[in-house]
Amino acid sequence: MAFKATNIRAASVDLARKKAAVQALNIRNEAVSAAPVDTGRLRQSIGLQRRSPDVWRVGTNVNYAPFVEFGTRHQAAQPFMRPAFEKVMNRG
Structure with missing residues (x-):
């Protein structure tokens, strides 16, 4: 069978x-x-949304998530999104 x-x-x-x-x-x-x-609110808020057939969004709608991810002058960063992305993308 031939494929076009x-x-x-x-x-x-x-x-x-x-x-x-x-x-x-x-x-x-x-x-x-x-x-x-x-x-547990931050963890429960992490979701997945299909934006188009080729585009997916992974994120959270919790307003304090960027402060946790990047830290503040009063709180050290506790990154969770960037390491997750890097870990999966490095797997291939």
Whole structure:
């Protein structure tokens, strides 16, 4: 059976979209496990949102998350999102 170039392209796009979804889910899972816990609100707020067929958003809507991630002059940084991203992306 011969494959047309369009079939191969469509299969490649589908595979790339599936890989992006899996990576986004893995980043979310790593961030959840790495997030510091006081009340558990930050950890529970980490979610995954599909923005388009090719784009996923992993993040939190908790307003104090950037202060935890980057720290303040009164509190040391406790990064959880950036390390999660780097860990998953380095896995390949």
